[in-house]
Amino acid sequence: xxxxxxxxxxxxxxxxxxxxxxxxxxxxxxxxxxxxxxxxxxxxxxxxxxxxxxxxxxxxxxxxxxxxxxxxxxxxxxxxxxxxxxxxxxxxxxxxxxxxxxxxxxxxxxxxxxxxxxxxxxxxxxxxxxxxxxxxxxxxxxxxxxxxxxxxxxxxxxxxxxxxxxxxxxxxxxxxxxxxxxxxxxxxxxxxxxxxxxxxxxxxxxxxxxxxxxxxxxxxxxxxxxxxxxxxxxxxxxxxxxxxxxxxxxxxxxxxxxxxxxxxxxxxxxxxxxxxxxxxxxxxxxxxxxxxxxxxxxxxxxxxxxxxxxxxxxxxxxx
Amino acid sequence: xxxxxxxxxxxxxxxxxxxxxxxxxxxxxxxxxxxxxxxxxxxxxxxxxxxxxxxxxxxxxxxxxxxxxxxxxxxxxxxxxxxxxxxxxxxxxxxxxxxxxxxxxxxxxxxxxxxxxxxxxxxxxxxxxxxxxxxxxxxxxxxxxxxxxxxxxxxxxxxxxxxxxxxxxxxxxxxxxxxxxxxxxxxxxxxxxxxxxxxxxxxxxxxxxxxxxxxxxxxxxxxxxxxxxxxxxxxxxxxxxxxxxxxxxxxxxxxxxxxxxxxxxxxxxxxxxxxxxxxxxxxxxxxxxxxxxxxxxxxxxxx
Numbered sequence: 001x002x003x004x005x006x007x008x009x010x011x012x013x014x015x016x017x018x019x020x021x022x023x024x025x026x027x028x029x030x031x032x033x034x035x036x037x038x039x040x041x042x043x044x045x046x047x048x049x050x051x052x053x054x055x056x057x058x059x060x061x062x063x064x065x066x067x068x069x070x071x072x073x074x075x076x077x078x079x080x081x082x083x084x085x086x087x088x089x090x091x092x093x094x095x096x097x098x099x100x101x102x103x104x105x106x107x108x109x110x111x112x113x114x115x116x117x118x119x120x121x122x123x124x125x126x127x128x129x130x131x132x133x134x135x136x137x138x139x140x141x142x143x144x145x146x147x148x149x150x151x152x153x154x155x156x157x158x159x160x161x162x163x164x165x166x167x168x169x170x171x172x173x174x175x176x177x178x179x180x181x182x183x184x185x186x187x188x189x190x191x192x193x194x195x196x197x198x199x200x201x202x203x204x205x206x207x208x209x210x211x212x213x214x215x216x217x218x219x220x221x222x223x224x225x226x227x228x229x230x231x232x233x234x235x236x237x238x239x240x241x242x243x244x245x246x247x248x249x250x251x252x253x254x255x256x257x258x259x260x261x262x263x264x265x266x267x268x269x270x271x272x273x274x275x276x277x278x279x280x281x282x283x284x285x286x287x288x289x290x291x292x293x294x295x296x297x298x299x300x301x302x303x304x305x306x307x308x309x310x311x312x313x314x315x316x317x318x319x
Numbered sequence: 320x321x322x323x324x325x326x327x328x329x330x331x332x333x334x335x336x337x338x339x340x341x342x343x344x345x346x347x348x349x350x351x352x353x354x355x356x357x358x359x360x361x362x363x364x365x366x367x368x369x370x371x372x373x374x375x376x377x378x379x380x381x382x383x384x385x386x387x388x389x390x391x392x393x394x395x396x397x398x399x400x401x402x403x404x405x406x407x408x409x410x411x412x413x414x415x416x417x418x419x420x421x422x423x424x425x426x427x428x429x430x431x432x433x434x435x436x437x438x439x440x441x442x443x444x445x446x447x448x449x450x451x452x453x454x455x456x457x458x459x460x461x462x463x464x465x466x467x468x469x470x471x472x473x474x475x476x477x478x479x480x481x482x483x484x485x486x487x488x489x490x491x492x493x494x495x496x497x498x499x500x501x502x503x504x505x506x507x508x509x510x511x512x513x514x515x516x517x518x519x520x521x522x523x524x525x526x527x528x529x530x531x532x533x534x535x536x537x538x539x540x541x542x543x544x545x546x547x548x549x550x551x552x553x554x555x556x557x558x559x560x561x562x563x564x565x566x567x568x569x570x571x572x573x574x575x576x577x578x579x580x581x582x583x584x585x586x587x588x589x590x591x592x593x594x595x596x597x598x599x600x601x602x603x604x605x606x607x608x609x610x611x612x613x614x615x616x617x618x619x620x621x622x
Contacts, residue, residue: 034525035443042434043449045495050456053467060466067469113361116354123355129608130362133369136600136611138554140572141593144579145368148375148590154383156371191365196612249460252556256576270462270557277466278561287466294463301458 054294061291064284067277078284088289090264091272098179098268099247102186103240109187110194115224117195118202128199131192139189143256146185150257175265178258182266185253194239201235202228234307241304245297269293369597376400376594380587399591409592411567412574419489419570420553426494427548428541435503436533440515441525450504453497461557468492469561484568489559493552499544506540507533546607547614571596 015023061078063071082088113131117124134142149156150171158168171177205228213223251270254260260267260275267275269289276286375383377395403409437443438450461468472481472488481487510533518528534541559570569577575592578585604611 031441032443035437035441035446038433038437038441038525038529039443039449042430042495042500045430045491046453046497049468049471049492049495050459050464050497051452053464053471054456054459056467056470057464067466067473109361113358116358120351120354120358127358127362128612129605131365132608132612133601133604134365136550136604137597138556138572140554140556140576141597144575144589144593145372147586148371149368151586154375154586156368188365188368191361196616200616245458249462251462252572255556255560256579270460273462273465274557274561283466290463290466293460297458297460297463298455301455304458305454 057287057294058291060287061284063287067281067283074284078288082285082288082292085285087264087267088272088285091267091269091289092292094179094264094266095248095250095268098183098186098250099244101180101183102190102247103243105183106187106190106194107236107240107243110191111198113191113195114198114202117199128192128196131195133192134189135192137189139185139252140256142185142189143253146181146188146253146257150181150184172258173262175262178262178266182250182253182257185257186247186250190243194243197239198232201232205231234310238304238307241300241307245300245304248293248296248300369601372590372593372597375587376590378587380585383586399587400595402585402588403592403595407578407588407592408566408569408574409571409595412569412571413596415568416553416571418486419559420549420555422486422490423493423552424545424548426490427496427499428545430494431496431499431503431544432534432537432541433529434500435507436529438500438504439507440510440512440533453500457497457501459497461555465557465561468558472562484563484565489562489568489570493555493558496548496551499548502544502547503540506537510536542610543614546610550611550614 060066060071062073062075064074064078065072113127117127137145148154152158152168152170152172155171157171161168169177171181209227209231210223213227218226249270250268251274254266254268254271258266260271270293273286273289273293276282276289374391376399377397379396379398438446438453472492473483475481475488479487481491514532514536515528518532523531553570554572555570556572556576559573560576563569563573566574566577575589575596578589578592
């Protein structure tokens with residue numbers, strides 16, 4: 001093969017800069033197209049059933065009706081009405097009290113159990129399983145099971161009280177105890193989950209740090225306060241935010257245990273939304289309250305991601 | 320700081336030492352006993368209500384009100400279970416629940432694995448923005464969008480067969496959980512980049528890489544996401560409550576809740592329905608416990 005023909009063959013094979021650019025663009029186009037084919041099946045329902053309803057929800061809060069008839073634009077009227085609606089403020093207050101009580105109780109107990117399970121490993125599998133079982137039941141079923149614990153006539157608590165020679169308590173006769181019954185159902189259901197969560201967090205603490213503290217003469221409680229707690233704090237904060245988000249949506253147990261009663265003492269935010277939308281047909285207030293819930297949850301989501309981010313930023317220094 | 324030890328001539332060091340050792344052993348034993356006592360109490364608290372539920376399901380409802388209560392009935396009364404199976408639509412509710420949660424799980428797995436892979440391993444314009452949208456909507460509760468969803472589904476024209484009280488109407492709005500995509504992306508990011516690159520150099524197309532390399536390696540996370548989605552949806556209450564109005568389209572949660580009457584409630588029947596629902600689930604859980612625990616922890620966004 002002569003040098004000349006070889007050069008010509010090479011020229012045919014190589015691309016001019018313009019051709020090269022075009023080929024590159026074609027390649028990228030095809031690569032993007034293929035990538036979009038992976039994403040589109042998800043984003044069609046995602047846009048249709050989540051993003052669009054989000055904006056629609058906000059738009060609806062300036063309307064009335066629309067569930068059975070057609071919607072009517074009313075401007076800011078819904079917002080003015082719910083601003084003065086004591087049932088809504090009561091519902092939000094109840095939800096907040098419920099969340100604080102439930103999270104405080106379940107976190108305290110779960111942390112205690114996690115510490116014990118972390119220290120006493122023998123047989124811990126059985127206890128983990130036992131604690132996990134209530135999580136398998138839907139909240140509705142947990143509420144109904146809870147009826148057998150709290151009912152005035154045949155509830156476990158009252159049966160025990162009568163056996164002890166004490167009187168029965170009407171747990172659902174008064175707002176404070178009725179709300180506590182709902183808290184109890186949530187604590188009972190969530191205990192296993194949070195115990196396992198804290199146990200995983202505890203086991204992620206490097207053993208060397210605790211050993212070093214032991215060598216330095218720190219006693220059990222000191223080690224817990226000075227080593228375990230500071231290392232656990234980021235996970236704890238994140239867990240609290242997640243738990244608030246979850247607990248602000250409490251509805252199922254309210255539905256089967258109290259229906260918001262007595263009076264409005266166990267009415268929660270989602271219960272309020274559901275009742276106004278699908279029971280009382282006071283759609284305007286329901287729409288506005290749903291946007292309120294949305295704002296609260298979005299705000300808390302932002303906080304949780306900020307916490308995760310700050311944990312990641314801190315990590316290099318800890319290592 | 321340890322107290323200074325004064326050694327006197329008269330004391331016998333060995334006796335002191337063994338006394339101290341005995342004391343610390345007793346203390347150690349006592350702590351252990353206390354710890355296991357606490358654990359046992361809480362295990363009992365979580366398990367006793369389930370056992371307590373068994374008793375009324377095998378008794379006539381009026382016997383619930385007798386005192387002292389008969390924990391263990393004289394004769395097993397099976398009328399409650401008979402009632403649940405034949406006087407209510409329980410079998411249909413169970414079937415509906417399987418269809419509802421099963422279909423959502425199947426569709427979610429397909430969509431989320433594809434999207435999760437694209438977000439973790441493929442380059443395309445708008446990737447960051449789209450994933451940001453997914454993250455921002457990660458925790459949107461159904462209650463916040465239930466009104467527009469209901470309006471959408473109830474307005475679908477008849478020929479789509481997807482309105483209120485239909486399976487597509489119940490299932491479709493629930494298939495777009497951002498949490499699943501987020502989880503899949505996190506899992507897929509652990510995939511070694513070199514593996515994908517090697518396949519690409521060997522001339523495999525993106526689809527082939529996904530089918531032949533990514534999917535087989537991602538089997539465990541896919542199972543975890545599947546269990547997580549199914550568990551999340553079979554307990555779903557608000558959406559099935561809103562979108563079903565006829566008795567034979569209800570899911571188990573809505574159906575069992577409807578057994579609780581406005582004025583009179585047959586607690587024997589309710590306990591029987593609860594027992595029939597929860598005990599099979601506990602059995603499945605005991606068989607596949609490892610996967611269950613992993614699935615529930617994955618939901619906590621642990622990273």
